[in-house]
Amino acid sequence: MRILLVEDDAEVGRFVKKGLQEAGHTVEHTTNGRDGLFMAAGESFDLLVLDRMLPGGVDGVRLVETLRGQGNHTPVLFLSAMSGVDERVKGLKAGGDDYLVKPFAFAELLARVEALGRRPAVDAPATRLKVADLELDLLSRTVTRAGKKIDIQPREFRLLEHLMRHVGQVVTRTMLLEKVWDYHFDPQTNVIDVHVSRLRQKLDKGQDRPLIHTVRNAGYMIRAEP
Amino acid sequence: MPHTRRRQQHPGPLWRLLSSAGFRFALLFAVVFLAAGLAFAGVLWWGTAGTLERQTDSAIRADAMALAERGRDSGLAVLAEAVEERLALDAEGLSIYLLLDPSGRRLAGNLAALPPPRSGDSSWYRLNVEHEDTGPGEARLLVLDLPDGSKLAVGREVSEKGRLRALLTEGLAWAAGAALFFALLGAWLMRRALERRLTPAATTAALIAGGDLSQRVPLSLHDDEFDRLGASMNAMLDRIAHLMDGVRGVSDAIAHDLRTPIARARNGLEEALLSEADDPATLRGAIERGIADLDNVTRVFQAVLRIAEVEAGARRAAFAPLDLSLLLADAAELYGASAEARGQTLNTLWPESLPLVGDRDLLLQVVANLLDNAVKFTAPHGTIVLSAWREADWVVVRVADEGPGLSAQDRTRVGERFFRADSARTTPGSGLGLSLVRAVVQLHGGALWFEDAGGPPGQPGLAVLFRLPVAA
Numbered sequence: 001m002r003i004l005l006v007e008d009d010a011e012v013g014r015f016v017k018k019g020l021q022e023a024g025h026t027v028e029h030t031t032n033g034r035d036g037l038f039m040a041a042g043e044s045f046d047l048l049v050l051d052r053m054l055p056g057g058v059d060g061v062r063l064v065e066t067l068r069g070q071g072n073h074t075p076v077l078f079l080s081a082m083s084g085v086d087e088r089v090k091g092l093k094a095g096g097d098d099y100l101v102k103p104f105a106f107a108e109l110l111a112r113v114e115a116l117g118r119r120p121a122v123d124a125p126a127t128r129l130k131v132a133d134l135e136l137d138l139l140s141r142t143v144t145r146a147g148k149k150i151d152i153q154p155r156e157f158r159l160l161e162h163l164m165r166h167v168g169q170v171v172t173r174t175m176l177l178e179k180v181w182d183y184h185f186d187p188q189t190n191v192i193d194v195h196v197s198r199l200r201q202k203l204d205k206g207q208d209r210p211l212i213h214t215v216r217n218a219g220y221m222i223r224a225e226p
Numbered sequence: 227m228p229h230t231r232r233r234q235q236h237p238g239p240l241w242r243l244l245s246s247a248g249f250r251f252a253l254l255f256a257v258v259f260l261a262a263g264l265a266f267a268g269v270l271w272w273g274t275a276g277t278l279e280r281q282t283d284s285a286i287r288a289d290a291m292a293l294a295e296r297g298r299d300s301g302l303a304v305l306a307e308a309v310e311e312r313l314a315l316d317a318e319g320l321s322i323y324l325l326l327d328p329s330g331r332r333l334a335g336n337l338a339a340l341p342p343p344r345s346g347d348s349s350w351y352r353l354n355v356e357h358e359d360t361g362p363g364e365a366r367l368l369v370l371d372l373p374d375g376s377k378l379a380v381g382r383e384v385s386e387k388g389r390l391r392a393l394l395t396e397g398l399a400w401a402a403g404a405a406l407f408f409a410l411l412g413a414w415l416m417r418r419a420l421e422r423r424l425t426p427a428a429t430t431a432a433l434i435a436g437g438d439l440s441q442r443v444p445l446s447l448h449d450d451e452f453d454r455l456g457a458s459m460n461a462m463l464d465r466i467a468h469l470m471d472g473v474r475g476v477s478d479a480i481a482h483d484l485r486t487p488i489a490r491a492r493n494g495l496e497e498a499l500l501s502e503a504d505d506p507a508t509l510r511g512a513i514e515r516g517i518a519d520l521d522n523v524t525r526v527f528q529a530v531l532r533i534a535e536v537e538a539g540a541r542r543a544a545f546a547p548l549d550l551s552l553l554l555a556d557a558a559e560l561y562g563a564s565a566e567a568r569g570q571t572l573n574t575l576w577p578e579s580l581p582l583v584g585d586r587d588l589l590l591q592v593v594a595n596l597l598d599n600a601v602k603f604t605a606p607h608g609t610i611v612l613s614a615w616r617e618a619d620w621v622v623v624r625v626a627d628e629g630p631g632l633s634a635q636d637r638t639r640v641g642e643r644f645f646r647a648d649s650a651r652t653t654p655g656s657g658l659g660l661s662l663v664r665a666v667v668q669l670h671g672g673a674l675w676f677e678d679a680g681g682p683p684g685q686p687g688l689a690v691l692f693r694l695p696v697a698a
Contacts, residue, residue, distance in 0.1 A: 083528060155559055183586070
């Protein structure tokens with residue numbers, strides 16, 4: 001992916017740029033909002049990673065509003081030291097697609113970057129999702145593995161659907177909480193892990209090949225190959 | 227310049243009186259009062275003294291016209307007779323007549339001579355008369371030129387009326403003086419009363435500005451505007467004190483609870499650096515532990531900030547109508563799995579719909595914190611009960627566990643930041659969970675309290691209850 005990073009803190013910028021490059025992305029980095037807006041409007045990027053507070057008279061929110069006003073719909077991920085809920089809402093309202101509060105784990109940033117950048121162009125009207133021998137039917141809301149029907153609860157279905165829509169990508173626990181449960185809060189303990197392991201047990205029972213993998217220090221990933 | 231400053235600091239008593247708002251209000255009332263009095267006096271004057279004068283004038287005019295007509299119709303001789311007749315009939319001796327023939331000879335009347343003619347065409351005169359028995363007096367006189375060249379003067383003595391007018395003027399002047407006196411007295415009294423009622427508030431405010439936040443405005447028993455002002459000031463001060471405590475709490479928290487994990491992270495990293503271990507796995511482990519410690523620091527930090535944010539009431543912006551039943555179902559589903567993983571049972575009971583207005587993320591956080599505690603403190607294979615019901619205008623939520631419970635002493639301290647009961651020291655947790663619960667419940671205008679869950683002695687269990695106002 002071609003990513004534009006607008007971050008005024010040199011150290012954070014260098015760290016993010018290096019990490020994203022190591023993950024195989026092309027990164028352009030600028031440190032002020034005006035240049036960022038100029039580049040975002042003039043060139044084609046797959047994703048913008050913006051700090052909320054930027055020097056140069058154009059802050060992150062202004063930048064996105066301007067871009068959206070021009071009909072530019074490049075996905076935007078906000079990085080911000082402002083953790084207030086109002087700030088988050090402001091960022092998303094302006095046209096941001098995701099919001100990550102500093103300090104963050106790089107794995108979390110990378111997972112969100114990939115989820116945003118590889119979002120299906122239109123929410124594909126697929127009715128079936130398939131990973132290896134696991135099939136999920138969105139119409140009848142049934143799950144089968146190797147042709148055998150698996151009894152699954154509605155929430156587990158949504159959890160599995162989310163994982164399968166991001167096949168081959170890391171999905172973090174916070175992302176699952178936000179996307180599958182639709183809440184923004186600090187669950188204190190490993191509640192998500194419990195749900196994932198329960199789902200995993202149901203899927204892998206009697207199978208020799210696990211599909212849901214734990215990615216150390218990051219989250220989960222569903223993929224066909226072991 | 228020290229001189230000017232000194233004058234500003236210690237103004238004279240007159241300046242203090244003039245600059246007093248109470249005095250100015252009272253003065254305004256006094257001016258309005260005086261204006262009303264003057265208008266009243268003016269109308270009174272016009273209605274009494276003025277009317278008397280006008281009445282006299284019209285009587286004179288009518289009499290003069292009647293006589294002039296008589297003279298025109300019947301000649302001067304008859305007119306002279308009529309004048310003499312009128313004088314004879316006037317018992318009070320207030321009438322004045324004079325009839326002169328064209329050559330200026332006096333034909334009849336009791337006036338010695340006409341007043342000297344004046345410029346202008348006014349034929350009205352005011353003259354002083356020397357009366358035979360009552361002495362000097364004042365009279366109004368109308369002089370008419372008759373068509374044949376003779377002159378007729380008709381007048382009335384108005385001394386009595388003049389005295390009445392003087393009396394009236396004097397009375398009004400005294401009344402105005404008294405009104406001015408009472409207005410000024412009233413202004414002074416009002417200023418004093420205002421000052422007396424406002425001084426306590428001002429003194430309190432000055433003491434608080436001086437740094438003593440424990441001061442409150444003393445209230446009288448009148449429950450009037452001033453008491454209401456004082457009460458609002460006190461409420462404001464309570465809030466400020468509460469927020470200050472909050473800020474102090476955050477700094478205490480940073481000093482107290484963040485120091486330890488920061489120190490741990492620092493020590494771990496330093497040790498890894500100094501050990502000169504060639505084993506990359508050891509080094510890596512130390513770094514990972516350091517990152518985990520820092521993440522923990524971040525989490526505590528976030529929680530402290532969030533509590534502060536909630537306590538400051540800043541989150542009310544995110545309030546929206548919601549159904550607590552759905553939220554409880556989500557929480558039960560989320561934490562039911564954790565309970566199940568520990569072999570515990572989570573029983574739930576609530577009505578189909580519990581509408582209220584609130585912040586759904588915060589409310590879920592509340593229920594999540596309580597369920598998380600319940601799961602933590604209940605032994606494996608125990609039971610946790612999450613229930614909710616309506617009670618008058620409240621929705622009450624109850625989370626009961628089978629844990630060791632909470633002593634009465636601890637119950638009062640729970641909810642303080644970082645407070646952890648002795649029995650809980652060995653379980654993981656920051657001691658911030660219930661602080662956040664309390665803050666969120668208070669933000670929603672509700673209350674939080676604790677009860678025994680009804681277990682056996684020694685293991686009574688804890689029931690945490692909170693109530694939230696139902697959506698109107």
